Amino acid sequence: PRDLRLAVVAGDGIGTEVVEQGLLALDTALHGSGVTVSTTDFDLGARRYHATGETLTDTDLEAIRGHDAILLGAIGDPSVPSGVLERGLLLRLRFALDHYVNLRPSRLYPGVASPLGNPGEIDFVVVREGTEGPYVGNGGAIRVGTPHEVANEVSVNTAFGVERVVRDAFARAAARPRKKLTLVHKHNVLVHAGHLWRRTVEAVNAEFPEVTVDYLHVDAATIFLVTNPSRFDVIVTDNLFGDILTDLAAAITGGIGLAASANINPDRTAPSMFEPVHGSAPDIAGQGKADPTATVLSVALLLEHLGLPAAASRVEKAVADDIAGRSSAERVRSTAEVGKDLAARIAG
């Protein structure tokens, strides 16, 4: 009997709705396992920002640190200036809690319609670096609003930061049947960062000789994602390229309504965070229209990370089975209905 202390950041828009179903899936998956869940809700996001001007205080952060994991719904609202919540809350969590592995599995489940005419089998995972690159907030501007404005953005890449995520990606590739790792970058233009990534992949490959490595420029990678996605097994890439590729990957596997993600601190010096890839979707918020599947799949990643692979598999199988039955569904189900159906399948 263990107690799982879960920090819950439902956030904005459809966040609350999908997180509710994620928690139901989690409780159901753990039922009878001896593991209990105790949740702490954190009031973070647009509402809190408008009420207090705060995004994420040091006190919030310290309180979150006292948990085993974080479940996050969605952050962002048009009423808040662009970047404020993204950088002040979501990215601040990723950076402060050292989520250097941003894991985004892409699988085309049987029964899901892909926009590709002939998608083939799609089952790969993107290991996106989460604490460096152009996301560091290391930019600035001078003479703002004048004809002489200069706005710079700096991508910071360190041997320390690249090596740890590359090693994690190799370990994941080594554990998969195909044992293939694709580095995606743009080293013919971003030569300094690109060569650091390339040299690091070459060096770490020596520790994982069983893994086959190849390289694609980011522009070419987008081509293969639509012409031959089956070629991918594990992709390792930087923060920004990973952001772009994983949305495209979600699109070819049925949309961001199904795309799960894990922001992992592999050293376990702070809680990891699990969140659907989709945003807060304010246009459909509060209407029970959001698909909670991506959140439920994120819960599977959470269970996996916490060393509960059997429970994780049950959740994933429930989703796969539910999806397989979807094409014949007679009507669109509400968020709560999908959550209930998934929970019923998880209960088995």
Add this chain to the structure above:
Amino acid sequence: PRDLRLAVVAGDGIGTEVVEQGLLALDTALHGSGVTVSTTDFDLGARRYHATGETLTDTDLEAIRGHDAILLGAIGDPSVPSGVLERGLLLRLRFALDHYVNLRPSRLYPGVASPLGNPGEIDFVVVREGTEGPYVGNGGAIRVGTPHEVANEVSVNTAFGVERVVRDAFARAAARPRKKLTLVHKHNVLVHAGHLWRRTVEAVNAEFPEVTVDYLHVDAATIFLVTNPSRFDVIVTDNLFGDILTDLAAAITGGIGLAASANINPDRTAPSMFEPVHGSAPDIAGQGKADPTATVLSVALLLEHLGLPAAASRVEKAVADDIAGRSSAERVRSTAEVGKDLAARIAG
């Protein structure tokens, strides 16, 4: 009767083969128009680099400046370290000749197979900024090769640079039937550069009130490119996002074998440069297998830029007609055969 002085940079790999057919198309299109073409070949690329260590000398550059336009085949070879020719030659040309509008039309020609199951009508153009962003070469690294290496890449964006390309994109949108402009950036993370782009689009919109503007984050833009590409009319974006989006755009419209591009200096202070989007494809070089269509379409962009719209239309129509007949073609044609067939159609 006018003489068109054309600088020809055939370059590496399949560059020579496709440029030959591009020149044939150009000559044919101008036949009887009173405009003659005189070409100067520039020996630039991998061969020259290996022979002399040079990529693009000041003398080369000055000689190229004395021309009305440049036709470029492809640059790059695995025997040359990554980045040397890209930055020393291709990007140097784009930057030195102030090619601030990198124009990349995306059209799904009738008869072309798209990897999308239900592509719909695709006919948009990407206006990619060509002289700023992360392409400026303003990065560096310290402690290279040690565990303490730090490699930075800087994206530089100026009001001057953003405004001129945004104005060009608005003018193009205003001249098209749908009059729609989509700004693509990532202003929720790259806040300084992103807000400069956003403010600039808002400001220039006042000069083009008839143009409808919307905005997409780059990750979301990749989703729409595969789920609803018909939504796009003109896209304006930065150098790196444009690089990524245009390869994806090429993929959904039948591949980079068909994708043309123009590196334009709208102020005409230096010659503009026309090149297929595909690379040097060393794996098929010298075998007559390369599709010269993208180069021939780039010639159409060249004719358009030089104020010869009738000739440009003839070239584009020849390509469209040739493509429409392709599905019934009994065998794969060689580079020269495609070139000859296109020339025959241009001659009419």
